[in-house]
Amino acid sequence: MGGCDHAVHVPTSSPAAMRDPAADPQRQQHSLADWLALHELDPATCRHVLDAIGHDFASAPAGHEGAQSGYQALDLEVAWLRTVEAMRDFLPERHGIIEDTFAKTEKIVVDLPGRSRKAVTLDNGPDAYPMILLSYRQEPAEHLIMAHEFGHALQLRASQGRLVPPIMREVCAFLGESALVSHARQRNHPQHACLARAWRKDSRRYFGVQSDRLRAALATPAAPYTYSWNYPVARYLAIRISERCSRDRIWSIFAGRTSVQDALQELA
Numbered sequence: 001m002g003g004c005d006h007a008v009h010v011p012t013s014s015p016a017a018m019r020d021p022a023a024d025p026q027r028q029q030h031s032l033a034d035w036l037a038l039h040e041l042d043p044a045t046c047r048h049v050l051d052a053i054g055h056d057f058a059s060a061p062a063g064h065e066g067a068q069s070g071y072q073a074l075d076l077e078v079a080w081l082r083t084v085e086a087m088r089d090f091l092p093e094r095h096g097i098i099e100d101t102f103a104k105t106e107k108i109v110v111d112l113p114g115r116s117r118k119a120v121t122l123d124n125g126p127d128a129y130p131m132i133l134l135s136y137r138q139e140p141a142e143h144l145i146m147a148h149e150f151g152h153a154l155q156l157r158a159s160q161g162r163l164v165p166p167i168m169r170e171v172c173a174f175l176g177e178s179a180l181v182s183h184a185r186q187r188n189h190p191q192h193a194c195l196a197r198a199w200r201k202d203s204r205r206y207f208g209v210q211s212d213r214l215r216a217a218l219a220t221p222a223a224p225y226t227y228s229w230n231y232p233v234a235r236y237l238a239i240r241i242s243e244r245c246s247r248d249r250i251w252s253i254f255a256g257r258t259s260v261q262d263a264l265q266e267l268a
């Protein structure tokens, strides 16, 4: 199974200062300097995060990436219900907005045989509900992607149009994924082992090749922006935040009231 490109964001109406240049060819290509400025980051702080990733996660066991034996596949509806239940377990005081977001977000399954799996959450603005498009062939990695996209959808509803820079958007999506894995563990679901394996496999990519690419780019202020720079920092923050932060603090992240710097300072 190949990887999944699960974050093709199209901020159709958000006031984001940075957009995907491919979606707006009239705009100038953004650079590393723009990305750092948007997040109020500097290269030294980013390197510090990458060093922490290398220290904490470089020795993660390789596991058995190809083995999915024993996975009890969930049909689409059950997978969605588990996703919402996991988020409710993770943020029980926010069950109202979680259920509202689930009920009113349009969810469209796209199946493109032979194509790499993709998913996207479309931002329809603060007065509307987002739309999730995803492929689903009952694989554990796709269930994680579903939880990822629901994390994006919940963040869009919670932040009510505030500008949320991409690292913090991805933190919310990764918190959605980790909520699903934790929920499966706590409920002794037979899917837990395979979900956890798929999570670790993704983490190796974020903390391996994608961290290396970001580190290389940090030496070049004019380096053209690539969305994948957001993932290593966001994955690291999401793991640490889920371990250490209160539920109120976590909700302030979904609501767009916590910057990357705030999160780093809280975790220091």
Ligand SMILES: [Zn+2]
Residues within 6 Å of the ligand: 006, 007, 148, 152, 169, 170, 173
């Ligand atoms: Zn994403």
